[in-house]
Structure formats: C-alpha cells, structure tokens
Amino acid sequence: MKYRQIILYIFVACCATSAVAQTNVQPFDYMDVFDLQFVSDPRISPDGTTIVYQRVQYDVMTDRRFSNLWQIDFNGDGHRPLTSGTGGYGNVTWSPTGERIAYTSAEEGSSQIFIRWMESGIASSITNITSSPGNLAWSPDGSSLLYTSFVPSKSETYGSIPSPPEGAVWESSARVVDDPVYRRDGGGYVQDGRTHIFLLSALGGAPRQLTSGDYNHTSPSWSPDSKSIVFTADRTGMADVDPNNAQIYLLDVETNELTQLTDKRGPHNGPSVSPDGKLIAYTGFEDKFAGYQQSEIYVMNRDGSNTRVISAAVDQSVSSLTWASDSKSLFFRYDENGNPGVGNIGLRGQVAPVADRLASASIGRPYSGGGYSVASNGRYAVAQGTATSPAELVVGHFPIRMAEQKLTNLNEHLLRSVKFGAVEEFWVDSSVDDFRIQYWVVTPPDFDASQAYPLILEIHGGPYTNYGPNFSPEIQLMASMGYVVVYANPRGSTSYGAEFAEYINFNYPSEDHDDLMDVVDAVVAKGYIDEDNLFITGGSGGGVLTAWAIGKTDRFAAAVVAKPVINWYSFVLTADATTFFSKYWFTKKPWEDPEQYLERSPISLVGNVNTPTMLITGQYDYRTPLSETEQYYTALQLQGVDAVMVHITGSGHGIASKPSNLFRKVAYITGWFERHKSGDE
Structure with a gap:
C-alpha cells in the first residue's frame, strides 16, 4: 500500500511539473530575438580536424549584431571560445599548415587584421x-x-572662399558630386x-x-x-x-x-x-x-586559353567556388527549389550534391543564405538550419557518404521555452501556364484547423531571389500574433531554373502577380482562412508587387507596401545602382521610351486602389529611395484612399538589420492589419 502511495505521489508530481513546463512555453515574442544565437561562416582547418565559426547574437543594449569566434573539433570535442566581447570578429582564414588563423576585428577601435597561434592561443593585431x-x-x-x-x-574642388574668423561657426563644406x-x-x-x-x-x-x-x-x-x-x-x-x-x-x-x-x-x-x-x-x-x-x-x-563552361547540367546560378585538393573537381553554392545547398562538379560536368539546408544569421525574412568550407581531405562544415531552428554547425565528408553530424545546439533551451508556428511546404499549378509555384504556410502556435484565421501574404524582394524553409523571426512574429502567414516564390524567383527566373526580364510585374493570387486561392481553399480578412505586404520587389496587386484587386482588407518602387522612370534616376537598373532592367533610357517604364509602374494603377495602405521605408534607403514611397503616399491621399506613411529612423534598405527596427516593422504591419480587420469592434 505504501509503495502504491509513493508511485501515485511521483505520478502526480510529474504531471504537475509537466503542466508548469507547458504553461511556461509561450509563443515566440519580440524580446526572444535577443536570446537567439546563430552559427555563421564556419571555417574548417586544412586537415579537417578543427572548425572555427562565428557565433552571432544581437545585443539588447546597443541594438546591434555582434559576433565572436568559437572553436570546435570535427568530432565535437574541444568546444570553446576564442574571442569575447563586441569587437566584431570575422573573416577567418586558416594558414596552410593549420597552425594559425587570420581574422579581422575592431577590438582595438578600428578594423584590423589579427593573427592567432592556435596551439598557444596568443593573438595579436598585425596592421594599423x-x-x-x-x-x-x-x-x-x-x-x-x-x-x-x-x-x-582627393575630391574635386571648385573656387575658393575665405576661412572663418577664429571662434566663428560656419556651415560645413559643400559636397561636390561628379561620379555617376x-x-x-x-x-x-x-x-x-x-x-x-x-x-x-x-x-x-x-x-x-x-x-x-x-x-x-x-x-x-x-x-x-x-x-x-x-x-x-x-x-x-x-x-x-x-x-x-x-x-x-x-x-x-x-x-x-x-x-x-x-x-x-x-x-x-x-x-x-x-x-x-x-x-x-x-x-x-x-x-x-x-x-x-x-x-x-x-x-x-592558367594562361587564359581554352575557356569552357562546365556547369551546363546545373540549371541554377552558382557561386562560391572551392577547388578539391586533387584539382579534379570544384565545390560550389547553389539554390534549388528554395533550398540552399553545396554541390560538387567534375571538370567534365558531372554533378553531385554535398549538403543542403544551409542557413544564415538573419533575423529578417526567410531568404536563402549560408556558407560552407571544405578541407583538403573532403571534410566540410556548413551552417545548417530549418524553418523553426536557427543556424547550427553541421559537418560531413565528401565523397564518403558518412551521415552529417550536428555539432552545436546553441538554442536548445530557448527552443524548449517558446512555441513557433509550424511551417509547411506546398505547390500549386499556375493558372497562366505550365509553371508550378512553390509556397509555404506558417500557422500560428496552437493552430486549430477548425477555426478561421486572418491571412497575411508576405512577398519577397529582389525580384531575382528566393524564399525557402528558412528560420525567420520576422515571419514567426507575425504568426505568433494569430495570423496564417503565406510566402511564395512566384515566377522571376531563383532556384527553379533559367526559364522560370528569366520570365520577368523586361516584364516585371506581370504574371508573377497571377502566381501570388493562385497561392492565396490555394490556401483559402484549405478551409481555415477568414476570407474577409486577407492582408498583403512585401518589401522592395515585394513592395512593388504589393502595390501592383492592390491596383489589380480589392480582395485584400488592407496592405502594407514596404520600401517599394512605384515609378520606374524616377527610380532608375535616383537609386544607388542607377547605371545597372537602367541598362539591365529596361531596353532603353527613360526619356527614350517612357511608356516602357510607366506600363510596369504601380503608380499607373493608383486610380484603381481602394485598399487601406500603409507605406514603410527606411529614412536613409538609397536602394528604393524614400521619394518612391512619398510619390505613392501623395497619390493615395489625392485619391482619397486611407493611407499612412512610416519612416523608419536611421534605417537604410535593410530595415531588419537592427532588432528594434524589425520590431517596429512587424508592429506597424500587424497593427495596421488589426485596425482594418473585418468583424472587430
């Protein structure tokens, strides 16, 4: 009897502990971003025995990203820090013998080159x-x-003016610009x-x-x-x-x-x-x-003769080449179906996959990214993650097909205390042609398919980029607020071959809009979406497509157009890469064929817009300049459309580079949508 009482006590205590543990698990929230840690830029030693990687975090006191260097053996032993502080350590490269590493750091004030002797642990700057x-x-x-x-x-000067008298305070010198x-x-x-x-x-x-x-x-x-x-x-x-x-x-x-x-x-x-x-x-x-x-x-x-392409069998863009030690093949980076990977290609074009699911240290949207390194013996190191897990260090061996081994688990305790939205991959047939469109659905924590949820369509920029099943605090924060968040790779996205990406050359926006609407239709058909509460947002190229969409349809209850291009004519004359955009995205200069620019400009559709619209752009955005946002805001106001314009203080194009600005972006987006929800009192 006493034995049964003890067992019953243990059972009750365990249940109580489990209940407390479950109670402490909360949806992912803003301040959790500062607890995240990411593996970035793993560098494996020439002999494959040791990896040095950057451990990336975001500092709550300074609102900025910082990284330190950590060392770990290929078998997982010897995990220890090499640096500490906020000096911004990176650019690691091993000496040929593996006895030293070189890296950069600003720990002495400005960025300098340091050498570290690995056996002794002594490090010193060698530049000034x-x-x-x-x-x-x-x-x-x-x-x-x-x-x-x-x-x-030396900058050009013109003319001369007198110097100010001693103690006088004159305006600073003028800026003279003579570069394109x-x-x-x-x-x-x-x-x-x-x-x-x-x-x-x-x-x-x-x-x-x-x-x-x-x-x-x-x-x-x-x-x-x-x-x-x-x-x-x-x-x-x-x-x-x-x-x-x-x-x-x-x-x-x-x-x-x-x-x-x-x-x-x-x-x-x-x-x-x-x-x-x-x-x-x-x-x-x-x-x-x-x-x-x-x-x-x-x-x-080596003398420049006999140039040939060896990647004809790889229908993706490739980058980041590394020679194999026997000079018979090369390792390379590529993306396929939204999945960032590493491949190996022989000099005759034979291709083999090496690693996939590469991940970056971003806290923004779910773009592809991530790096790799390979030792002379074929051992490799990558930063690898999932849609609900930040980048960790993973090692493997090529061409030996040993199972990859995950060496770090930096976010183990955090992942046990927060709930993320589940991320599921789908495909839908295009209503336009034979293309198939890949998309992902992120459901809120504690999702119940019998309920009806508001939907956010979040559109990537680029436009020649791709989303994937990558960890995205920005998307997860939206999902944690009760939204089903949908993101997709419409035509023009990379990782689906040349034909898919090239479709929008000189044709953007176009049927990429139809692809996105097909995705929304497919998600609505699943039965758990409140059709009166469909919302749309996107940044950069996604801002273009958001503004284009609300000029084509009134199906969305509200929109947030982030850092958009609204008028291609003005954009190619004010953006930071004007000489590229005018030459590669259009066939003529704006004044030579203004109609070509206007017909793809969202400003041409502003007369159709009825959707309540917020615009968000960084104060110092020189990629899609603030003047683009201001044009659209003014046009919406003249049309009598409910419109608000938000300038993110101190930010350029990359709003999510600072955690506080990421928080503001998400809060403004979801706050605008909450204000325009149908059925809310």
Missing part, C-alpha cells in the same frame, strides 16, 4: 590601417597575406577612392599596395607557388557607367607585371587557381543585358 580590410588570403607558403582595402582619393554612382544603400554618400589589393607579411609590418589606378580590384587568389595572384577588375575606366564587365588579371607579386587573362564581355567573378597550378575557375555569364542571367562555372588554362 585606416580602412577596413577584407578578402584575407594566406599565401600557400604561409609567409604572407593578401587583403583588399579602400584607398581614398554617388551614394550606396547602407553606406551613404560615396567617398572618392577605389578598392586595392595589398600584400602583408604574416608577421606584420608595413603592407605593400599591389594594384594602382582609378579602378576597383577585388577577389584576389594565390597561385600555388606563392609567386603570383589572380583577381578581377574593370580597368576600362567605364565601370561606373558600364557595370558587369570586370576581367581576370594575373599579377606577378615580385615584379608587379600585370597580364589580362580574359577579354570577352560579361562579369568574371571569384577566380581561383587550381591546387596543381594548371587551371583557373571562375563564375560568370555571357552578358545579354537582362535582369536575370544565370551564372555558370567556367574553367580555363
């Missing part, structure tokens, strides 16, 4: 430079490092100067500038004998007005003799010399001056 370094690359003999850095030049591209989103007004390549002893000392001239030089890569480098540059002097024409050059680091290896039109990106020194691989395409052009893998002899 004024412009941030990037693209670090060890020489194969371990004696030197390459890096790129911005070199300012004079401001960039996220960086503000462009400083005069160019990016150059530098050579630095691995023990420090004064760096040597290897390149010169009024040209940008990027993506340096060593030859295996450490005597020369290859890089890309457009040295025509026309790069600012004629983008996408960088060529590959070979530079002798001893004599500075420069040899141009390519000469055909089109970008030549990320050149890399094979370990045996015989070949150079790069990505690019034959430029047809269109919005989407699929990037291919090219291989040529």
Whole structure:
C-alpha cells in the first residue's frame, strides 16, 4: 500500500511539473530575438580536424549584431571560445599548415587584421590601417597575406572662399558630386577612392599596395607557388557607367607585371587557381543585358586559353567556388527549389550534391543564405538550419557518404521555452501556364484547423531571389500574433531554373502577380482562412508587387507596401545602382521610351486602389529611395484612399538589420492589419 502511495505521489508530481513546463512555453515574442544565437561562416582547418565559426547574437543594449569566434573539433570535442566581447570578429582564414588563423576585428577601435597561434592561443593585431580590410588570403607558403582595402582619393574642388574668423561657426563644406554612382544603400554618400589589393607579411609590418589606378580590384587568389595572384577588375575606366564587365588579371607579386587573362564581355567573378597550378575557375555569364542571367562555372588554362563552361547540367546560378585538393573537381553554392545547398562538379560536368539546408544569421525574412568550407581531405562544415531552428554547425565528408553530424545546439533551451508556428511546404499549378509555384504556410502556435484565421501574404524582394524553409523571426512574429502567414516564390524567383527566373526580364510585374493570387486561392481553399480578412505586404520587389496587386484587386482588407518602387522612370534616376537598373532592367533610357517604364509602374494603377495602405521605408534607403514611397503616399491621399506613411529612423534598405527596427516593422504591419480587420469592434 505504501509503495502504491509513493508511485501515485511521483505520478502526480510529474504531471504537475509537466503542466508548469507547458504553461511556461509561450509563443515566440519580440524580446526572444535577443536570446537567439546563430552559427555563421564556419571555417574548417586544412586537415579537417578543427572548425572555427562565428557565433552571432544581437545585443539588447546597443541594438546591434555582434559576433565572436568559437572553436570546435570535427568530432565535437574541444568546444570553446576564442574571442569575447563586441569587437566584431570575422573573416577567418586558416594558414596552410593549420597552425594559425587570420581574422579581422575592431577590438582595438578600428578594423584590423589579427593573427592567432592556435596551439598557444596568443593573438595579436598585425596592421594599423585606416580602412577596413577584407578578402584575407594566406599565401600557400604561409609567409604572407593578401587583403583588399579602400584607398581614398582627393575630391574635386571648385573656387575658393575665405576661412572663418577664429571662434566663428560656419556651415560645413559643400559636397561636390561628379561620379555617376554617388551614394550606396547602407553606406551613404560615396567617398572618392577605389578598392586595392595589398600584400602583408604574416608577421606584420608595413603592407605593400599591389594594384594602382582609378579602378576597383577585388577577389584576389594565390597561385600555388606563392609567386603570383589572380583577381578581377574593370580597368576600362567605364565601370561606373558600364557595370558587369570586370576581367581576370594575373599579377606577378615580385615584379608587379600585370597580364589580362580574359577579354570577352560579361562579369568574371571569384577566380581561383587550381591546387596543381594548371587551371583557373571562375563564375560568370555571357552578358545579354537582362535582369536575370544565370551564372555558370567556367574553367580555363592558367594562361587564359581554352575557356569552357562546365556547369551546363546545373540549371541554377552558382557561386562560391572551392577547388578539391586533387584539382579534379570544384565545390560550389547553389539554390534549388528554395533550398540552399553545396554541390560538387567534375571538370567534365558531372554533378553531385554535398549538403543542403544551409542557413544564415538573419533575423529578417526567410531568404536563402549560408556558407560552407571544405578541407583538403573532403571534410566540410556548413551552417545548417530549418524553418523553426536557427543556424547550427553541421559537418560531413565528401565523397564518403558518412551521415552529417550536428555539432552545436546553441538554442536548445530557448527552443524548449517558446512555441513557433509550424511551417509547411506546398505547390500549386499556375493558372497562366505550365509553371508550378512553390509556397509555404506558417500557422500560428496552437493552430486549430477548425477555426478561421486572418491571412497575411508576405512577398519577397529582389525580384531575382528566393524564399525557402528558412528560420525567420520576422515571419514567426507575425504568426505568433494569430495570423496564417503565406510566402511564395512566384515566377522571376531563383532556384527553379533559367526559364522560370528569366520570365520577368523586361516584364516585371506581370504574371508573377497571377502566381501570388493562385497561392492565396490555394490556401483559402484549405478551409481555415477568414476570407474577409486577407492582408498583403512585401518589401522592395515585394513592395512593388504589393502595390501592383492592390491596383489589380480589392480582395485584400488592407496592405502594407514596404520600401517599394512605384515609378520606374524616377527610380532608375535616383537609386544607388542607377547605371545597372537602367541598362539591365529596361531596353532603353527613360526619356527614350517612357511608356516602357510607366506600363510596369504601380503608380499607373493608383486610380484603381481602394485598399487601406500603409507605406514603410527606411529614412536613409538609397536602394528604393524614400521619394518612391512619398510619390505613392501623395497619390493615395489625392485619391482619397486611407493611407499612412512610416519612416523608419536611421534605417537604410535593410530595415531588419537592427532588432528594434524589425520590431517596429512587424508592429506597424500587424497593427495596421488589426485596425482594418473585418468583424472587430
């Protein structure tokens, strides 16, 4: 009897504990973002025994992202931090022997290059430079490092004025602009100067500038004998007005003799010399001056001869090449059906998958992303995640098909204390043609299919990008507020082959709108959507399609148009990449064919709009300038449409780069929709 009482007591206690635990599990909320940790940019050692990765977090006190470096063995042992603080550590690269790493950090005030001796744990800065370094690359003999850095030049002046008297306070100097591209989103007004390549002893000392001239030089890569480098540059002097024409050059680091290896039109990106020194691989395409052009893998002899495409069997854009140690194949990044992955391709074009579900450290929308690295023995490291789990460190081996191993579980306790909305993948047949459209449905925590929920259609930007089953705090926050959130990849999205993406070249917006409406119809048909409470939003290219949609239909109860293009004519003359957009997204300049610009501009449909509309744009957005938002807001007001305009203070195009601005964006969107819900008192 006493035994039964003890068992009963334990059972009751366990039930009570379980009930408390269940009670403590709450829907994902704003402040949970600051508890998230992400694996980013894993770098595996040359022998495959050790990985150094960035651990990314967002600081609640400074409202900014920061990262530290952590080390872990391939078998999961030896997990420990290498740095601590908010110095912004990154750009890790291993020395050829694996005895040292180089990285960048601003822990001493400005961004500098550091070397860490892995056995002793001693680290030291080896530079004292004024412009941030990037693209670090060890020489194969371990004696030197390459890096790129911005070199300012003197700005033009006109005339002269007297100096202010001592103690006087005059207005600051005027800004003189004489470059076609004079401001960039996220960086503000462009400083005069160019990016150059530098050579630095691995023990420090004064760096040597290897390149010169009024040209940008990027993506340096060593030859295996450490005597020369290859890089890309457009040295025509026309790069600012004629983008996408960088060529590959070979530079002798001893004599500075420069040899141009390519000469055909089109970008030549990320050149890399094979370990045996015989070949150079790069990505690019034959430029047809269109919005989407699929990037291919090219291989040529080291002297630039016998150039050929080896990626014909890969109907996706490719990037981030890494040679296999035997020089017989290359690893590369690609996206397929919204799934970011790594592949391997032989020199004759044979393709094999390596890893998938790559993930980034974003707190914004569910775009594809993520990096990888490969050791000489085929071991690899990736940041991998799911729709409900942030990026963690995963390792594997190619071509040996060992099971991948997850080495980190940074968010284990947080994931036990919060509830995310379930994310499910679907496809729908296009009502226009034979295309099939992939989409995802995120249901609220504690979803009950017998109930009717309001729907938010959230549209990606780009437009040549893709969403996928990727962890998205932004989407999850909307779902936690009781909305079914739907996102899709309409035609024009990447990861479905060239034909699908190219459809909207010189044809945007168009039937991509129909694809999105097909998705909404398919979700409504599932039976758990309140058809009186359909809402629509999207940012950048998604803002374009949102504004286009409410000019085509009144089915949505309210809309939020974020950082849109409203008038293509004005956009191509004010955006930060004006020389690209006017040349690649349209066939003529605006004044040569204004009708071409107007017929695809949402402003042309504003007379049809009845939908209550909020507009949200960053105060310093130079990609889709604030003037685009202001045009649409004024037009809506003149039409008598219920409209509100929100400027996100201090933000550029990437509103979600700061957690507080992400919170504001989500709160404004859902708050606007709540205000316009049908049936609410």
